[in-house]
Amino acid sequence: xxxxLSSQEISQWMIGERTPQQEQHVRQCxxxxxxxxxxxxxxxLFRGSVRHWSGRQGRAEPPAxxxxxxxxxxxxxxxxxxxxxxxxxxxxxxxxxxxxxDRQRQxxxxxxxxxxxxxxxxxxxxxxxxxxxxxxxxxxxDFTSTDERDENRRDTTRxxxxx
Amino acid sequence: MATxxxxxxxxxxxxSEIDDLDTLVRLHWPRVFRFALASLRDPDAAGSxxxxxxLKAYRSRERFRGECSTEAWLMRIAVNLIxxxxxxxxxxxxxxxxxxxxxxxxxxxxxxxxxxxxxxxAMAKEQLAAVWNAAGGLSERQRTVFxxxxxxxxxxxxxxxxxxxxxxxxxxxxxxxxxxxRERIGRxx
Numbered sequence: 001x002x003x004x005l006s007s008q009e010i011s012q013w014m015i016g017e018r019t020p021q022q023e024q025h026v027r028q029c030x031x032x033x034x035x036x037x038x039x040x041x042x043x044x045l046f047r048g049s050v051r052h053w054s055g056r057q058g059r060a061e062p063p064a065x066x067x068x069x070x071x072x073x074x075x076x077x078x079x080x081x082x083x084x085x086x087x088x089x090x091x092x093x094x095x096x097x098x099x100x101x102d103r104q105r106q107x108x109x110x111x112x113x114x115x116x117x118x119x120x121x122x123x124x125x126x127x128x129x130x131x132x133x134x135x136x137x138x139x140x141x142d143f144t145s146t147d148e149r150d151e152n153r154r155d156t157t158r159x160x161x162x163x
Numbered sequence: 164m165a166t167x168x169x170x171x172x173x174x175x176x177x178x179s180e181i182d183d184l185d186t187l188v189r190l191h192w193p194r195v196f197r198f199a200l201a202s203l204r205d206p207d208a209a210g211s212x213x214x215x216x217x218l219k220a221y222r223s224r225e226r227f228r229g230e231c232s233t234e235a236w237l238m239r240i241a242v243n244l245i246x247x248x249x250x251x252x253x254x255x256x257x258x259x260x261x262x263x264x265x266x267x268x269x270x271x272x273x274x275x276x277x278x279x280x281x282x283x284x285a286m287a288k289e290q291l292a293a294v295w296n297a298a299g300g301l302s303e304r305q306r307t308v309f310x311x312x313x314x315x316x317x318x319x320x321x322x323x324x325x326x327x328x329x330x331x332x333x334x335x336x337x338x339x340x341x342x343x344x345r346e347r348i349g350r351x352x
Contacts, residue, residue: 011341015312015334016319038290042348043313045287046294049273050314054197057206062192063214 005032014039184221191234192217194315195241201310202245204299212248216241231324238317238325242307249303290348297347301340308333309340 005013005022013022013036026032128136195216199209219240220227227236274287298306307326311317319337323330 007342007345008338011338011345014341015337017334039345039348041287042290042294042344045274045291046298047314047316048275049291049295050197050201050310052273054193054200057196057200057209062188 004029005035010035010039014043184217187220187233187237188217191237194234195237198238198241198310198315199245201298201314202306203248208248212241212244215244219244232321235317235321235324238311238315238321239327242326245307246303293347293350294344297344298340300347301343302336304328305336305340305343308336309344312337 003025005025009022010032012018013026026036123130192213196209196213199212199216200206203209203212216237220237227233231239274284274291298309301309304326308322308328311322311325312319317325319330319333322328322333322337326333328336
């Protein structure tokens with residue numbers, strides 16, 4: 001292989017895909033060797049700078065286990081449970097409130113019905129319809145029974161004798 | 164080829180490692196945190212992601228069947244968390260970029276003391292800044308495989324296990340990432 005590595009072949013080389021011919025060429029060609037060295041050096045610098053930056057952070061060291069999960073989990077879990085409980089309470093309270101309202105409404109309707117029935121009973125049990133009552137007073141109909149009339153008459157006679 | 168006995172022993176070793184959260188964190192925290200930091204470029208976010216990664220790993224340890232190394236499994240969880248984090252916090256990107264800009268500049272300017280001449284030192288800083296800029300401009304998948312390969316030194320199969328991609332897909336993303344980085348380095352000269 002006498003040709004220099006193409007741009008694609010250089011990238012493939014860095015991935016690890018290389019043929020024996022390419023390896024032989026790179027060993028002999030200072031230009032291709034320098035190009036690969038330059039790229040490898042840039043990537044090594046990048047690796048070093050990431051590690052350096054990471055190492056400078058306070059969090060680069062493993063945290064204490066106690067400060068990790070359970071603390072955070074225990075803060076979050078009760079909050080979640082409280083939210084779930086609140087949601088359940090709301091869901092349960094709505095039907096109960098509605099039931100109470102319905103019951104109150106039904107009781108009012110029942111009271112109104114009872115009142116109406118009483119009025120109807122009162123109307124039905126009248127001897128004379130309400131519009132005719134003034135006439136009854138004028139005529140002064142005697143609705144008393146025969147026995148009562150006899151007794152009334154006897155009372156009148158007794159009163160006259162006494163006088 | 165590994166015998167079933169060796170494989171079972173390896174799986175049991177991984178399982179016992181995962182069961183012990185203390186050991187798990189002590190052994191793998193620096194790497195997970197570093198990968199999260201390089202991906203998100205925000206120390207606070209990287210710390211949160213690393214913490215969530217270990218918690219998630221510990222809580223789902225029953226599901227670990229040992230088909231990959233503990234490290235690859237942790238990295239896979241970290242990759243998913245970083246992706247979710249980046250998607251959720253896209254709107255806060257500029258705020259984050261401002262707060263970590265100073266640190267990032269320092270990282271991009273860092274060059275080890277090797278007794279190099281001022282000229283070569285300046286050139287190295289330029290190349291380093293070019294790689295940082297190029298990595299920042301990569302797509303999410305390209306950046307992930309680029310960081311796993313060239314910062315974490317993982318091989319293609321490990322990257323495939325950590326990202327859930329096929330080996331061929333990893334190669335394609337890595338190739339494109341390298342092309343972008345080389346182009347950027349070439350422009351900086």
